Structures are given as structure tokens and as C-alpha cells.
Amino acid sequence: MPASEPAPLRPQDEPPLLAYLRHLVNLTGPSGSEEDVVRAVAQLARPLADTVEVDAPGNVIVTRRAAQDGARRLIIATHMDEVGFRVRQVTREGFLRLEKVGGTDDRILPAQRVWIRTDSARLLGVIGTKSAHLLTDPDRAKVVPYPELYVDIGARDAEAASAMGVRPGDPVGFVGELTELGAGSGRFTGHALDDRAGCAVLLSLLERYRDNAPPVTIIAAFTVQEEVGLRGAQGVARRIEADVALALDMTAADDTPDTGGGHLTLGAGAALKVMDFSTLAHPAVRRGLQQAADQAGLNVQHELMRGIGTDAGALQFGGQGIPTGAVSVANRYTHSPVEVLDVQDLQGALDLLDAFAARLPDLDLRFVDLPEAVGG
Structure with missing residues (x-):
């Protein structure tokens, strides 16, 4: 098996949702270099869809048609890319200097293991850190800025x-790689859960409609370059017509001792987006999601997160404007190699999307209900 390929798809007896996630987390795909993820998603989606297309920017557009002609169309977008780096320079001594791709935190970078994806293989490297025995007092008080960091791949020279x-x-x-924390916790850690977890949920939703057509036509858009400005979703918004758009993404949990906000908590259910810096959720879509959750008996949270943006920010500009919202899953330690989620929240997001699609044929999508005009 080539070094760049992931492990086999489904360990014995593992639920499909986790199996998809384990498969996708094993891949390396920073923004603009999502090729391996694109191949995997397209392959996994083919038996679940009427059409699968990879567009020019690299988005995977998967369509599962409703049984009825003229049914409403629902775009659900989730991104394939991850935060990461590019090799900026190979030094004379054989070390690699990095350029950031997306928002990573310089504090966590030293001593991390990384994959370098070449044209022919995937190589293991480590981001170097000064040995504890050599540290000075100024070293101990300093966050090393990423341009000063280097990757050691074991090379003796350039x-x-x-x-x-x-x-x-x-x-x-x-x-x-995807690993359960503790024993039987249902909480899993891995890199790129943002947003390979969304991809796993969307593939699982398509799997529910494998044998029976959905109540609306579903356009599953697995997008590229979300982490660097929602770029893939912008192309989707310009080209694909729909009645409603949703983004499916991760969001930052603040339920740990160092945050203590209690706004979004692992295990408390999927979150209905109210607002972030990229979008204010359409009121009809928010109502529809809440009604779907209530009818299905699903616990949900409500997300107001100024420091986050999702593909919803681009999708809302589709056509002449499209009713847009988002479903989020709380995630600890975002944009790190040890992100943590609760599988119950993933399952909740899957059930919520399914319930929303069932209600969508009859959902009132008007922004506001105006009375009939009187007089001239």
C-alpha cells in the first residue's frame, strides 16, 4: 500500500459514521492540496448518489435526486481541507522551513509529528524543539514564531x-489518527476532525437514502479551501441553484477548565448556528431546524461565535440570495492534532439533517410573512 493511502475503510463491527471518519482522518489534505481527500470522498459517494462530479476548484459535488420532479433542492456543504503548512525551503542541512496554510497556533507547533506529502509518498517528520537540557531562561518564556521552526525528516543534507x-x-x-479517549467514553481525538467529521456525517446521510429517494433533492458539496476564505464554496454558490443551503462544520467547545464559558459543550447535541463572523442564519432556516429537532426529540445547542466562519458565509450569496443556515458540532482543541469530539453529537447532527430534509418540502421559507397590500 502506498504511504499516502489510508488504512482500510471499516474495522470490523465499527458503525459507518465512525468508519468514514477514521478513513478520512488518516488522509493529509491542507487547503489547496486536498487531492487524496477528493479521491476518497468521490469513491465513497459513488454508490450512494445519482451523480458525482469534481469541479475545477476541486469540490466534490454529489447529487441524490428526489423521487418527484420539481422537488425542492437542498445544498449541504462541508469542507474537506485541513489547516496545515507548505514546505517553504529546504535548508543546506536538510531541514524544512514551513509556510502556514490556515490558522494554526504557534504555541502548539514544536515537537509535533507531521506528514510531508511528496509526489510519490508520504514522509514522517517532526517539528524540532530545543532539548530541555539546552534551554535558557529566555527560551522558557518565549513562543517560537513559526518562521523560526523547522521540520526534521532525518535527512543529512539538502x-x-x-x-x-x-x-x-x-x-x-x-x-x-482517530482514537477513542479513555475506555468507552464515546469521545474521539484526531487531527482534521474539522471538518472530516462533517464529511463523515454527510456521507452517512447519503447512505440513508441509498435505497429510497430523499424527500428533496440533496446536493452534497464537499468543498475545498474553506480554511483560507471559503473559496471552494464560493464557486458552488455561483454555479448551483437551490432553495435552501446549509453548512455542516465543527465549532469551538468552551467546556474545559481553561475556557469555562459553558456556551458549547461536548455531548449536549448538535448546535444550530445563530451567527458567526461570516453569516447570520436565515430565520426560516433556523425555525425549520429547531422544529425538526423538536419533532425528532433531539437535543440541540445554539451557537453564537464571532470568531468562526463556515461555508454558509459563501452559500448565502447563491443566485439572488438563498435562505442559509448551519449545523455545527462542538469540538475541543480546534486546529490542533488532538481535536476532540463526542460521537453522540455527530449522530445528533446526522439525525437533525435527516429530520430537516423530511420537513423541507412544506417549510415556509419566507423571511417574514407580510399581509396583503392594501390599496395602491
């Missing part, structure tokens, strides 16, 4: 790194 296939521009991503 020629050895070149012989391994490393070139400037190669994508670099965190190492972090």
Missing part, C-alpha cells in the same frame, strides 16, 4: 532531502 522527493511547495499536515 541532497538527501531531495532524494526523498521533498520539494518546496509540498503540503504538510499534522499526524493524528
Whole structure:
């Protein structure tokens, strides 16, 4: 098996939702270098869809048609890319300097394992850190800025790194396979849960409609370059017509001792987006999601997060404007190799999307109900 390929799809007896997630988390796909994820998603979606297309930017557009002609159309977008890096320079000594792709925190970077994806293989490297025995007092008080960091791939010099296939521009991503915390916790850690978890949920939704057509036509848009400005979703919004758009993404939980906000909590259900910096959810879509949750008996949270944006921010500009909302899943330690989610929240997001699609044929999508005009 080539080094860039993931482990087999489904460990024995693992639920499909977790199996999809485990498969996708094993891949390396920083923004603009999502090729391996695109291939995997397209392959997994083919038996579940009427059409599967990869557009020019790299978005995977999957359509599952409703049984009835003229049925409403629902776009659900979830992104395939992850935060990461590119190789900026190979030094004479064979170390790699990095350029950031997306929002990573310099504090957590030293001593991390990373994958370098070359044209022919995936190489393991470590982001170097000064040995504890060599630290000075100023070192201990300093966050090393990422331009000063380097990746050690074991090369003795630049020629050895070149012989391994490393070139400037190669994508670099965190190492972090999907692993359950503790024993029987139902909480899993891994890299790129943002937003491979959304991809796993959307594939699982399509699987529910494998044998029976959905009540509305579902356009599942697995997008690229979300982490660097919602770029893939912008192309989707311009090209694909729909009646409603949803983004499905992760959001930052603040239920740990160092945050203590209690706004979004693991295990408390999927979150209905109210607002973030990229969008204010359409009131009809929010009502429809809440009604779907109530009818299905699903616990939900409400997300107001100024420091986050999702593909909903781009989808809302589709056509002449489209009613848009978002469903989020709380995630600890976002944009790190040890993100943590609760599988019950993933299941809740899946059930909520299914319930919303069932209600959508009759949902009132008007922003406001105006009385008939009187007089001229």
C-alpha cells in the first residue's frame, strides 16, 4: 500500500459514521492540496448518489435526486481541507522551513509529528524543539514564531532531502489518527476532525437514502479551501441553484477548565448556528431546524461565535440570495492534532439533517410573512 493511502475503510463491527471518519482522518489534505481527500470522498459517494462530479476548484459535488420532479433542492456543504503548512525551503542541512496554510497556533507547533506529502509518498517528520537540557531562561518564556521552526525528516543534507522527493511547495499536515479517549467514553481525538467529521456525517446521510429517494433533492458539496476564505464554496454558490443551503462544520467547545464559558459543550447535541463572523442564519432556516429537532426529540445547542466562519458565509450569496443556515458540532482543541469530539453529537447532527430534509418540502421559507397590500 502506498504511504499516502489510508488504512482500510471499516474495522470490523465499527458503525459507518465512525468508519468514514477514521478513513478520512488518516488522509493529509491542507487547503489547496486536498487531492487524496477528493479521491476518497468521490469513491465513497459513488454508490450512494445519482451523480458525482469534481469541479475545477476541486469540490466534490454529489447529487441524490428526489423521487418527484420539481422537488425542492437542498445544498449541504462541508469542507474537506485541513489547516496545515507548505514546505517553504529546504535548508543546506536538510531541514524544512514551513509556510502556514490556515490558522494554526504557534504555541502548539514544536515537537509535533507531521506528514510531508511528496509526489510519490508520504514522509514522517517532526517539528524540532530545543532539548530541555539546552534551554535558557529566555527560551522558557518565549513562543517560537513559526518562521523560526523547522521540520526534521532525518535527512543529512539538502541532497538527501531531495532524494526523498521533498520539494518546496509540498503540503504538510499534522499526524493524528482517530482514537477513542479513555475506555468507552464515546469521545474521539484526531487531527482534521474539522471538518472530516462533517464529511463523515454527510456521507452517512447519503447512505440513508441509498435505497429510497430523499424527500428533496440533496446536493452534497464537499468543498475545498474553506480554511483560507471559503473559496471552494464560493464557486458552488455561483454555479448551483437551490432553495435552501446549509453548512455542516465543527465549532469551538468552551467546556474545559481553561475556557469555562459553558456556551458549547461536548455531548449536549448538535448546535444550530445563530451567527458567526461570516453569516447570520436565515430565520426560516433556523425555525425549520429547531422544529425538526423538536419533532425528532433531539437535543440541540445554539451557537453564537464571532470568531468562526463556515461555508454558509459563501452559500448565502447563491443566485439572488438563498435562505442559509448551519449545523455545527462542538469540538475541543480546534486546529490542533488532538481535536476532540463526542460521537453522540455527530449522530445528533446526522439525525437533525435527516429530520430537516423530511420537513423541507412544506417549510415556509419566507423571511417574514407580510399581509396583503392594501390599496395602491
